[in-house]
Amino acid sequence: MSRVWNFSAGPAALPESVLRRAAEEMLDWQGKGLSVMEMSHRSPEYTAIFEKTRSDFRTLLNVPDTHDVLFMQGGAVGMNAIVPLNLLQGFEQAAFVNTGAWSKKTSKEFSKYGLSRVVLDNANAQADASSACYVPECVSLLERVNGQQMAYLHYCDNETISGVEFTGQIEAFADRLDCPIVADMSSNILSKPLDVASYGVIYGGAQKNIGPAGVTIAIVDKALLNRALPICPSAFTFATVAENGSMYNTPPTYSIYIAGLVFEWLMEQGGVAWAQAQARIKADLLYDTIDQSSLYNCPVRQQDRSRMNVPFTLADESLNSKFLAQAAQRGLVQLKGHKSVGGMRASIYNAMPLEGVQALAAFMREFEKSEA
Numbered sequence: 240m241s242r243v244w245n246f247s248a249g250p251a252a253l254p255e256s257v258l259r260r261a262a263e264e265m266l267d268w269q270g271k272g273l274s275v276m277e278m279s280h281r282s283p284e285y286t287a288i289f290e291k292t293r294s295d296f297r298t299l300l301n302v303p304d305t306h307d308v309l310f311m312q313g314g315a316v317g318m319n320a321i322v323p324l325n326l327l328q329g330f331e332q333a334a335f336v337n338t339g340a341w342s343k344k345t346s347k348e349f350s351k352y353g354l355s356r357v358v359l360d361n362a363n364a365q366a367d368a369s370s371a372c373y374v375p376e377c378v379s380l381l382e383r384v385n386g387q388q389m390a391y392l393h394y395c396d397n398e399t400i401s402g403v404e405f406t407g408q409i410e411a412f413a414d415r416l417d418c419p420i421v422a423d424m425s426s427n428i429l430s431k432p433l434d435v436a437s438y439g440v441i442y443g444g445a446q447k448n449i450g451p452a453g454v455t456i457a458i459v460d461k462a463l464l465n466r467a468l469p470i471c472p473s474a475f476t477f478a479t480v481a482e483n484g485s486m487y488n489t490p491p492t493y494s495i496y497i498a499g500l501v502f503e504w505l506m507e508q509g510g511v512a513w514a515q516a517q518a519r520i521k522a523d524l525l526y527d528t529i530d531q532s533s534l535y536n537c538p539v540r541q542q543d544r545s546r547m548n549v550p551f552t553l554a555d556e557s558l559n560s561k562f563l564a565q566a567a568q569r570g571l572v573q574l575k576g577h578k579s580v581g582g583m584r585a586s587i588y589n590a591m592p593l594e595g596v597q598a599l600a601a602f603m604r605e606f607e608k609s610e611a
Contacts, residue, residue, distance in 0.1 A: 242570075243570040243571070244570055244571050244591070244599065245573055245591075246571065246572065246573045246574050246586050246587070246591070247572075247573035247586060248399050248426075248584060249399070249425075249446040249586070250451060251447050252588065253497070253590050254590045257497065260500055269284075275492065275493055276492060276493040276496075278492065280489050281486065285492060288495070289310075289486075289495060289499075291499060292499030293308050293485075295502035295503065296308055296456065296502055299502060299505060299510055299511055300428075300433055300435055301433075301435065302435050302458060303435060303436050305436060305462070306436070307458070307464070307477075307481045308457075308458055309456070309480045309481060310455075310456060310485040310491075310495055311456075311475070311485070312454065312455060312491055313455055313475070314425075314446075315423050315443060315444045316348075317475075318423070318442045318455060318457070319344065319345045319348035319349065320348055320352070321471075321475045322393070322421055322440060322442070323348075323353060323390070324468050324470065324475065324476075325463070325466060325467045325471060325476065325477045326419070326439075326440070326463060326466050326467075327390050327466070328465075328466045329390075329466065330389070330390035331354055332353050332354035332355070332387070332388065332389060333353060333356065333390040333393060333418075334357075334383070334387070334389045334391070334393070334418070335349070335355055335356065335358065335393050335394070336358065336360075336375070336394035336395075336409070337361060338361045338373075338374060338395060338403050338405075339361070339395070339400055339403055340398065340400045340401065341395045341398055341400070341423060341425075342393070342395040342398065342423070345393055345395065345423065349393075352468075353390070356387070356389065358379075358380065358384055359375045359376075360375060361374070372401060372538045372539045373403065373539065373543045374403055374404075374405055374406075374543040377408045377409065377411075377412065380392075380412050381415055384417070385416065385417045386417065390418065390466075391419045391420065391421045392409070392418055392419070392420050393420075393421040393422070393423070394421075395423040396409075396422050396424045397424070397426045397427035397547055398545070399426045399447075399545075399547070399548045399577075400548075400550075400577045400579060400584075401550065401580065402537070402538075402544060402545040402548045402584070403539055403545060404427060404544065404546060405543075406543075409422070410433075410437050410438075413434075418439075419438070419439025419460065420438050420439055421439055421440040421441075421442075422438055422440070422442075424441050424443045425442070425447055426443070426447045426448070426545075426548065426588075427448065427545070427546070427547050428441070428443045428449065428456075429449065430448060430511070430546065430547060430589060431515045431518070432511055432512065432515065435458060438460070439460045439463050440457060440458065440460070441457070442455060442457040443455065445498055447547070447586070447588050448547075448589050448590075449501060450494055450498035450501050451493075451494050451497050452494070453491035454490070454494040454495050457477070459477050459481070461481075463477070464478040473487065474488045501590075514589045517589070517593065518546040518587070519546060521546075521587045521591065521593055521596040522587065524593075524597065524600055525587065525596055525599065525600060528603050529551050532603070532604075532607055533554065533607075534554050534555070534606075534607040535552070535553060535554075536551060536553075536554065537551045538550065538552065546587075547587060547588055548584060548586050549585045549586075549587065550583065550584045551582060551583050552583065556581075556582075558610060559581075559582070559583075562606060563575055563583075565602070565606060566599075566606075569598070570598075571595075571598060571599050574599075
């Protein structure tokens, strides 16, 4: 069997060793004669899987005792509704930083529940996602938020479509804000160390750096657990989920199991510090290939370029189909850019080995030479 280099933005590549172990345990998990996906979520066997998965995640991100780790459903899009339903009691508005398609979608969804106040905006993001190419200056953040009775400040730490990533700009203001910070970290969680204590809520869908689609992880400051609106469904109420150990309703058991295998794999590699170093090496290689080229272009300001999602265009767009076809022949797949922006996008999450990025960079150089 020959596996391809999968640059999908999500659901994304998983470590091959994780897939092989899951395959080995598919029919018979550790001699129990059944698959994990057949286990009762309240059985001793599954309880052990879950508890280790949660513990390993806490260890990887050094989650303090002040915060709960919740395993939920609905993805990041679902969290766009679940977060306001959990944090709006006593408030009417929240603040938003818009840097691209996903943060804009979050503020729009919030408008169903309260008044959305955009406090920082990538000026070009108002036009379309394709021009969202930088992180806005955060110097005015405090004066725009403090004293305004905001329920929270929300931002997306990494925009998968436009390829824009924050580098701690919001976290730096945490101790001076008079409201909690809520961060969507679906696409870059576990790729860098975090000061979790600086955040009210960190959430993310699993299908990029954690595991298969189906489970959503939320890290919630315990001080915020009792701010849910009365209309918040019980299964999505942070306090209820926390009180029931993420077992109020049947969780996505198999997705959690795979996530646990990914956490074990990441710890074996060297944890988040290893992931951070690898992400930098892989991203630098790919951006250098683009910047040294006359055929390729990355529209993102250099200091704001994502280490996870690398968008790029070809100077001659008529070559797009040819590029994708020849890349696929070389085993380089899922490189087509998001439909809203076009071009190309290479997603290089933790599970993408350096060899895969090296193969892509080599192909890009060869393709440019052949079209010169």
